Amino acid sequence: MGRKIILEHYNVPNLKDYEVYRSVGGYRAVEKALKSMTPDEVVQEVKRSGLRGRGGAGFPTGMKWSFIAKPEGKPRYLLCNADESEPGTFKDRYMMQYNPHFLIDGMICSAYALGCNTAYIYVRGEYKFIIKILEKAILEAKANGWLGKNILGTGYDLEIYVHTGAGAYICGEETALIESIEGKRGNPRIKPPFPAVSGLYGCPTVVNNVESLAVVSWIIQNGGDEYSKIGLGNSTGxxxxxxxxxxxxxxxxEIELGLSVEEFMYSDEYCGGMQHEGRDLKAVVAGGSSVPILPKELILKTASGENRLMTYESLSDGGFKTGTMLGSGGFIVYDEAACIVRNTWNFSRFYHHESCGQCSPCREGTGWLEKVLHRVEHGTGRWADIDLLVEITKKIEGNTICPFGDAASWPVASAVRHFRHEFEYHVRYPEKIKNREHFASEPMRLFMNEFVK
Amino acid sequence: MSTIQDIQFSDAIMSRINEYIARYPEGRQKSAILPILHLVQDEYGWMSEPVMNKVAEILSIKPIEVYEVVTFYTMYNLKPVGKYKLEFCGTSCCVLRGAENLMDYTLNKLGIKEGETTADGLFTVTRVECLGACGYAPMMQVGDDYLEHLTPESIDEFIESRRNTVK
Structure with a gap:
C-alpha cells in the first residue's frame, strides 16, 4: 500500500461533516500555523516540502507564493482553482465531495501565509452538488471559529466564499479565472503583469489548485521535510x-509519486488492468487531454528502456518526441478497439468549442484541426491532410496569449507522431471506417505490417 | 413578449442575489453575475432579454455586459429548453465507455434530434463537453444532478420516472 495523505481517512463515514473531520485531527494545522508560526514560516515550510502545483503545470507552490507583492494599502487575494475541466480529470471533485473541510483547512493556512483576508473557491458551474457541500462546510467552519474575524483570538481575519463558474474550460487558466470572478468573459490576460503583482481587481493574487492548497494543512502539521521524504527526487509527496x-x-x-506506470495500470490496488479480457493496451494519455498521447511501448518504458514512473521527470523523459507530462493526473487508457483518429477528432472538437476566441491562431486553428480531423475520421480525408494537421499545430503552438493553444496542439501533434499509421489507414480505406466502432472487431494491429515499414 | 417592467424577481431571489453581491468588495457587484444568472435561470428556464436586462439593472451595469457573459458561458440557455435537460458528456473518456451509442439510444427513444425538445416539453437532449465524471462514464447531467454509469436500462428508468412525476 502506498502512503495516503489526502485519502488517509476516506474509510471514515461522514468525513464531510465538521465533527467527524475534527475527530481525525482536522484544523490542527490552522491552530499550529496561526498560533505558533509567522506567515513567512508557513511559506518556508511549503517551500521545504517541494510541493508542486497539482493543477497541471507543476510549478513549485512555495516559490509561487514568494512572488506575491505586498504593497501597502492593497488587499491580497487567494483563489482556489476548482474549475476542473481538463478532460480525464475528476480528482478535485472527488476530494471536495468527500472531504471539503480538508480544503478549507489548507486554504486557511495558505491565506494566512500570504496575508490574504478574502479567498474564493472558483468551482465549475456544473459541480452544483459540490457547491452545496462546500457552502455547508464553510458555514460549519465559520460557526466553529475557524473563519471570520479574529480567528482563534490571533487577530487574523479571513472569509472564504464559493464563486460559481458557468461552463468554460478556459476559466481554469488563472488569468481567465480572475476575469471570470470580476464578472467578465473568461479571456486570459497578457502576462506580465503576473497575478502575484496585479490579479483580482488589480491586487496581488495567488491562484492554486484544490489539491495543492489542501495538502498545505498536512505539510504544516507534519512539516515540509516530512512531506519531501515521500515521493521520488523532485516529485515529492x-x-x-x-x-x-x-x-x-x-x-x-492517491499514489506516492515514483510508482511505476505499469504497477498503476495493472495492479488491483489501482486500475486493475484492462476493461475487456483479450483486448490489449493501445495508448495512454497520462495527464489530462492536453498532454501528448503515448503508445503502449512508450508509456510503460522510456525510449531508453527504463521503467516509466509516475513522476514529473520520468513521464517527461525523452521530451515530446518519446515522452509526455504528468499534467493534472488525468490518466486515460485506450484499448485496441479505440480509434486514435476518432479520439483526436473528439479532443479537437473540445478545444475548438472551448477556445475563448481572443487569439486568431487558436480561434481559427482549432476549427481547422477539428474540420480536417472530422473528414479523416469520416472517410473523406486526403493524404496531404496528415501533414497539414502537423502544420496547423505548429502555427498555433507558442503563438497565443495563454497555454490553451499549446494544449490544443499537443494531442494532435502527438497522435500523428505515434499513430501515423492509423491516419494513413483512414485515408486509404475510407469504406472500412464507416462504422464508428471500426476497430472493435478488427483492431489496428492486424493491419500494422502493411503500414509500418 | 414580456418587457423589463414585467420582470419582478421574488423576495426570495432578491435576498439570494444580495447575499451573492455581499461576497465581493464594495463597487465590485458585477463579480456576482455568474451565480446570479444561475439563480434566475433556475427560475425562468432561460436567458430572455428582459431577464438579462433586469440583471443588468440590479448590478448597475450595461445590458451588453450581461449579454457578453451569457453568450460566453455554455451553461446559460439562449432559448427555452425542456423541463429536463439531458446533457450527455460526449468527450473522449465517456465515448470510450459507450456514450455515443447511449445518446443515440436516448434520441431514438424520445424521437428527437440532438438539441431538440420533445413535443410535450419535458425533455431536451444535448451533447456537452467533459463534465469531470470520467471515472463514472458514461454519464449525463440533469439539472443539479449527475447521473453516472448509465445504461440503456437506467435511461429507460429515468425517462419513465420523470414522465410519471408530471402525470
Missing amino acids: TKLISASGNIRKPGVY
Whole structure:
C-alpha cells in the first residue's frame, strides 16, 4: 500500500461533516500555523516540502507564493482553482465531495501565509452538488471559529466564499479565472503583469489548485521535510490520479509519486488492468487531454528502456518526441478497439468549442484541426491532410496569449507522431471506417505490417 | 413578449442575489453575475432579454455586459429548453465507455434530434463537453444532478420516472 495523505481517512463515514473531520485531527494545522508560526514560516515550510502545483503545470507552490507583492494599502487575494475541466480529470471533485473541510483547512493556512483576508473557491458551474457541500462546510467552519474575524483570538481575519463558474474550460487558466470572478468573459490576460503583482481587481493574487492548497494543512502539521521524504527526487509527496477509459477499475487513486506506470495500470490496488479480457493496451494519455498521447511501448518504458514512473521527470523523459507530462493526473487508457483518429477528432472538437476566441491562431486553428480531423475520421480525408494537421499545430503552438493553444496542439501533434499509421489507414480505406466502432472487431494491429515499414 | 417592467424577481431571489453581491468588495457587484444568472435561470428556464436586462439593472451595469457573459458561458440557455435537460458528456473518456451509442439510444427513444425538445416539453437532449465524471462514464447531467454509469436500462428508468412525476 502506498502512503495516503489526502485519502488517509476516506474509510471514515461522514468525513464531510465538521465533527467527524475534527475527530481525525482536522484544523490542527490552522491552530499550529496561526498560533505558533509567522506567515513567512508557513511559506518556508511549503517551500521545504517541494510541493508542486497539482493543477497541471507543476510549478513549485512555495516559490509561487514568494512572488506575491505586498504593497501597502492593497488587499491580497487567494483563489482556489476548482474549475476542473481538463478532460480525464475528476480528482478535485472527488476530494471536495468527500472531504471539503480538508480544503478549507489548507486554504486557511495558505491565506494566512500570504496575508490574504478574502479567498474564493472558483468551482465549475456544473459541480452544483459540490457547491452545496462546500457552502455547508464553510458555514460549519465559520460557526466553529475557524473563519471570520479574529480567528482563534490571533487577530487574523479571513472569509472564504464559493464563486460559481458557468461552463468554460478556459476559466481554469488563472488569468481567465480572475476575469471570470470580476464578472467578465473568461479571456486570459497578457502576462506580465503576473497575478502575484496585479490579479483580482488589480491586487496581488495567488491562484492554486484544490489539491495543492489542501495538502498545505498536512505539510504544516507534519512539516515540509516530512512531506519531501515521500515521493521520488523532485516529485515529492503524493498525487491524486483520475483514472478512466478502458480499465477495469476507473476512479480516483492517491499514489506516492515514483510508482511505476505499469504497477498503476495493472495492479488491483489501482486500475486493475484492462476493461475487456483479450483486448490489449493501445495508448495512454497520462495527464489530462492536453498532454501528448503515448503508445503502449512508450508509456510503460522510456525510449531508453527504463521503467516509466509516475513522476514529473520520468513521464517527461525523452521530451515530446518519446515522452509526455504528468499534467493534472488525468490518466486515460485506450484499448485496441479505440480509434486514435476518432479520439483526436473528439479532443479537437473540445478545444475548438472551448477556445475563448481572443487569439486568431487558436480561434481559427482549432476549427481547422477539428474540420480536417472530422473528414479523416469520416472517410473523406486526403493524404496531404496528415501533414497539414502537423502544420496547423505548429502555427498555433507558442503563438497565443495563454497555454490553451499549446494544449490544443499537443494531442494532435502527438497522435500523428505515434499513430501515423492509423491516419494513413483512414485515408486509404475510407469504406472500412464507416462504422464508428471500426476497430472493435478488427483492431489496428492486424493491419500494422502493411503500414509500418 | 414580456418587457423589463414585467420582470419582478421574488423576495426570495432578491435576498439570494444580495447575499451573492455581499461576497465581493464594495463597487465590485458585477463579480456576482455568474451565480446570479444561475439563480434566475433556475427560475425562468432561460436567458430572455428582459431577464438579462433586469440583471443588468440590479448590478448597475450595461445590458451588453450581461449579454457578453451569457453568450460566453455554455451553461446559460439562449432559448427555452425542456423541463429536463439531458446533457450527455460526449468527450473522449465517456465515448470510450459507450456514450455515443447511449445518446443515440436516448434520441431514438424520445424521437428527437440532438438539441431538440420533445413535443410535450419535458425533455431536451444535448451533447456537452467533459463534465469531470470520467471515472463514472458514461454519464449525463440533469439539472443539479449527475447521473453516472448509465445504461440503456437506467435511461429507460429515468425517462419513465420523470414522465410519471408530471402525470
